[in-house]
Amino acid sequence: MRRSFAAALVGFLVLAGLQAQPASAASKKPSKVGLVTFVKGGYDTGSNRTSLSLDWPDARRAEKYEIFVSTSRSMRKAKVYKSKSSKSTIKSLSRGKIYYFQVRGVNGKKRGSKSSVVARPTILRPGTTDANAMRLRVMTYNVCSEVCDTSGYAPYPWSPTRQSSVLERVASSGADVVATQEAGRFSVPPNGYAQAVHYSAKRLFYNTARFDLAPGAAPSTTFDPATGCRLTSETGLPTGVIFLGRHAAGCRYAVWAELVERATGRSFMMVDVHLVSGKTKATADYRRSEIYQMLSTVKQTNTKGLPVIYAGDFNSHRETKPSDSTRTPMQGSKYYDAYDMARKLSGQHTSSYNSFRTTPVISAKWGNHIDKVWVDPWKVRVDSWSNFALLDAKGKLAQPIGSDHSPVLVDLRIG
Template sequence: MRLPVVAGLVGLLVLAGLQPAAAASKPSKVGLVSFVGADYSRSHSTASLTLDWPNAPRAKKYQVFMSKSYSMKKAKTFSVKSSKIKISKLSAGRDYFFRVRGINGKKKGKKSNRVGHTTIVRPGPSKGLVPIRVMTYNLCSAVCDQKATTRYPWMKTATSGSAAPRQPAALERIAAANADVLATQEASALKTPPPGYAEAINASAKRLYFRESRLQLADKPAYTYEAGDKNGCRATTSPDAQAGHIFLGWHSKGCRYAVWAELVDKSTGRHFLAVNVHTVAGTSATAVANRRSEMDLLFAGVAQINRQKLAVVFAGDFNSHKNRTPDVVGAAMRSHKFRDAFDLARTLDRQHYNSYNNFKTAPVISYKWGDHVDHVFVDPSRSRVDAWRNIVLIGNDGRLVKPIPSDHSPLVVDVRLG
């Protein structure tokens, strides 16, 4: 009996030690695309971004789409065999958006979610730099104990039942960061400085600490509080003090302040200002207007205090980010020539994890920009940012480890001040 032509051909291939090629399978959708590196070329005045993503099953290579628009209009396409790419010769200080898909022969997988990042706007100084590690952490030490539905006790109390206290977990994250400057917000219940730190100032539930082995307060008089106005609000502290507060207005049923300290690097004698900020929360038109007013008063206060034109580092919970329209905080910072360390960092870690975790064990992911209401801002002409990290503690199961210390996750930035 004659074999069909196809069967006969397969038989001949098998006898010859060859196998017919299997039909290519469609690759899986590419997972979360992350920005793991950034740089700036001094010789060409251009920037670069390095992207990484998980290997997509059945993908033999990848197509990377890049656009200056979130719509991906006029996207440029790159082809790579590995799940990582460095793209150079990008415009400095410009927004770029990316999508990636896997390719297997003629089969094309689904494109990844769009992710965006801003390139480094300028390289910063190249010498005479002082490395400073900055940590900002909203501890919600008191308010979160008062939530009606579930208790998140800062310390063990008779009424907290079997719930584990949060303070030890927060102190563990602070110790793990090993920061030089520690800016904490909603920290009224953090009564004792973390080991190795001294407190520069404590006002309006904001505490600003510095690592005693590295830094010291400027040799100036200690701050004093003036008499309050009719609402009990005190004016901005005298610029001749070593630390103090900046009055940001009266609204949301209270006096609003930022706190600051003039710090000195012991090894070099270099002075700089650290400013701890917590702007008003909310997305209403009133909240936005209040934040705008707070930023105006913040910079007016800094100008009054910083008569020596020292380098300034702003850290805190600003309740604003790129995905909020309008981002009045970002606009105010840029108008005064400050940029988010997130957009200046040479390396990023967990940039898609929202820094507001709301006590959820599953990380809150933002694809477009990587939301974070907590920020560190620096002047890119006077600093270089080496790293930006969200250091929330994640277990082997990919979830936040309980007890979660706060409804905010701690951010750590390595910056070198010029």
């Protein structure tokens, strides 16, 4: 009897001590929530509503979390959701609409500081639902084989070491098509690939195990005597060069190729472009005019009505000043950034421009990617988007760094 009473007393004291701990912990404010990341996007074809899945680091002392969702940059009239874990899926969102998010930890009546605002559009259209759709993995990669020799920051000359690093990324990607820019010296096709077209430092490679270049003659090479620029090629050919205008101290071009899937005979058109760089109003206007010229020429050239995929260095993103001048003309022609339409995301906040820094360049709100793939979301489904930089165990860019850009990799289904 004495033993039972003593055991009960000890149990009561232990229980009282345990109960006192949460009350103490509850008096402490949770730490600020770290960078919130979008990991998935969903589209419900039955309701035409969408979803976004988020993940974030655990906040110290947080028992649960509040998720603030708004359609305004200022987070005005934000709707509040709750989560018991450091991840959540927000459903029943409007399609093709930009949403802004913040997260904070909650501990009893104490609330921590909110995270930085992050933003993402929801998927506009679900893309193809064809079970037999062509699956295509596309890489775009500015390899900087010339400009990095003499650019404003410390020169990084093209070398066998840098080329090996670039080739490693291509080999590891499993890409079907690789669109490269500033690739004049990147002249040897990666193993298993053939070069479809090359002009003005744009090189377009394709995986020969899956695709062939469409049959036909090479485009003619004629020049305008007034400007010295190459004229746009004829229609009905397997490859071509698109004249984008003469500005920024030279003639500007994009290239394209028609590729044929060997197993099925289905074709698509792949465009590789590098728009003029710069942060002035003039360069923004140049980029806009280049886009309009590219879209117009492709429309005239694509007499077969093939699906078109655009890839390259667009030198513009949502935070570009003075304007993100490429987005409006692209979306006006029903082409959207694959990053915005992706079902899965990896490396969202790491900029695709790395400036040869081992520490990743982070952009919280949007993820500032100037290297892009654009698709028609009425015909193409984007399964995944990835910043395909090679990182070491500490999350740094692995040495040697192949270029001042990191490759972007997307998985598509073309209907």
